[in-house]
Amino acid sequence: MREIVVLSGKGGAGKTSLSAAFAHLAEDAVVCDLDVDAPDLHILLDPKAEQTREFVSGNEALIDQTLCTACGQCLDICHFGAIKDDNGQMIIDPTRCEGCKSCVVLCPVQAIEFPEKHCGEWWISDTRFGPMVHARLFPGEENSGKLVTLLKNQARDLAEQRHAELIIADGAPGIGCPVISSLARADLAVLVTEPTPSGLHDLQRVAKLCLHFRITCGVVINKYDLSTEYEDRIEAYCREHGITVFGRLPHDPIFTQAMVQRKAVTEMVGQEADNTIGQDIRRIFERIVQFHKPQTATSSV
Ligand code: SF4
Ligand code: SF4
Numbered sequence: 001m002r003e004i005v006v007l008s009g010k011g012g013a014g015k016t017s018l019s020a021a022f023a024h025l026a027e028d029a030v031v032c033d034l035d036v037d038a039p040d041l042h043i044l045l046d047p048k049a050e051q052t053r054e055f056v057s058g059n060e061a062l063i064d065q066t067l068c069t070a071c072g073q074c075l076d077i078c079h080f081g082a083i084k085d086d087n088g089q090m091i092i093d094p095t096r097c098e099g100c101k102s103c104v105v106l107c108p109v110q111a112i113e114f115p116e117k118h119c120g121e122w123w124i125s126d127t128r129f130g131p132m133v134h135a136r137l138f139p140g141e142e143n144s145g146k147l148v149t150l151l152k153n154q155a156r157d158l159a160e161q162r163h164a165e166l167i168i169a170d171g172a173p174g175i176g177c178p179v180i181s182s183l184a185r186a187d188l189a190v191l192v193t194e195p196t197p198s199g200l201h202d203l204q205r206v207a208k209l210c211l212h213f214r215i216t217c218g219v220v221i222n223k224y225d226l227s228t229e230y231e232d233r234i235e236a237y238c239r240e241h242g243i244t245v246f247g248r249l250p251h252d253p254i255f256t257q258a259m260v261q262r263k264a265v266t267e268m269v270g271q272e273a274d275n276t277i278g279q280d281i282r283r284i285f286e287r288i289v290q291f292h293k294p295q296t297a298t299s300s301v
Contacts, residue, residue: 001159002187003152003167004288005034007210009202011173014222015192017255018281019170020044020264023129025285029166031127032155033134034182036120036147041170044262047125047132055120055135055147059099061092067111074103074112095140120147124154129264131158148172148181166289175205183210189217190246190288195230203234207243217243218291220284224248244291247284252277 006022008015019041023031033041061082063074068090074083075090082096083103104112119142122135133155137144155167171182171189183189189210193203203219210217219238224231231248238245254277258265266278 001156001165001167003156003169003185004188004190005169005171005182005186006190006192007171007179007182007206008173008192009175009204009206010198013192013194013199013202014220014249014255015173016041016044016170017258017265018190018192018220018222019168021266021278021281022168022285022288023127023132024264024266025282026129026166026168026289028164029130029168030155030159030162030164031129031132032151032167032169033132034148034151034169034178035172036122036135036137036144036151036178037172039134039136042125042132042134044259044264045127045129045132046262047123047127047134049123049125051124053122054118055122055137055150056116057119057146058117058142059101059114060094060097060117061099061101061103062113062115063090063092064111064113065089067109069109069111071108073106073108077102077106117141122147122151122154124158130164131162133158144172145177145181148178149184152181152184175209179206179209180213183213183215186215188288188291189215191217191219191243192222193219193234194223195221195227195234197230200230200233200237204237207237207241211241216291218246218288219243220246221248223251225250246287246291247280249277249280249284 006015006019033039070088080096080098082093084091104114120137125132133151135147135151159167172178191206193199258268266281
């Protein structure tokens with residue numbers, strides 16, 4: 001079983017469109033959306049939930065007002081300013097509570113409970129392309145890296161149960177904690193970029209991350225015809241660091257049309273000039289699947 005993670009240093013480069021297309025083209029894969037803060041692969045894949053689970057992580061303090069004597073001791077112990085005196089009633093702001101438990105231990109009448117925090121939900125679903133594991137973190141909740149790890153483990157278990165050969169994961173944009181978690185144990189990172197100054201800059205950041213963690217990576221240049229200069233610069237960067245360019249895709253409105261129709265680009269057969277983009281993506285996907293040779297990380301990126 002191999003795990004391919006599709007990443008981009010920034011949003012809007014075409015990462016999710018390509019992930020959906022790869023999910024369509026793969027004959028035997030488990031699909032996984034690792035963008036738990038702002039997931040959108042479900043919009044294209046229309047998953048039907050078969051299992052729904054709560055994601056609980058960390059703890060939060062809650063005052064039982066029937067026990068609280070309003071002594072005020074917890075006000076002083078909380079270094080995060082999470083406890084307020086509201087006209088003689090002590091209340092805790094859950095957005096400020098860091099779950100340090102100091103107030104729970106201090107309270108002389110054990111009026112502060114410390115339940116696990118319900119931070120989001122995750123699902124195992126069925127799609128027209130096969131099984132999908134995905135999640136949504138509630139707004140403002142943390143621990144997205146932990147949820148990403150949970151999803152990856154679920155996807156692996158599912159792939160083993162179904163003897164699937166491939167996991168296709170749509171990673172989070174950027175280079176933060178959920179992206180680092182996305183890379184753990186991945187066999188290959190496909191980095192989607194576009195030939196613009198920010199595209200090159202963000203590609204360099206995410207490629208540096210992959211090389212730091214010794215994860216083999218390759219690049220797809222989307223909308224390559226936007227700028228010959230920056231396409232050349234991306235290719236030069238890839239050459240310099242031993243990164244394979246899997247392929248290039250031109251700027252094409254069929255991406256938007258597929259999104260509006262909630263389809264993968266490769267499903268748009270017979271539409272818009274016989275969907276040559278779909279054929280280009282198929283060739284890129286075949287190269288990716290055939291790509292086995294590990295790369296050597298360079299020291300200065
Ligand atoms: S320490 Fe306990 S009893 Fe005192 S104000 Fe806080 S919650 Fe209420
Ligand atoms: S658990 Fe810690 S951060 Fe939360 S309210 Fe109590 S003292 Fe403040």
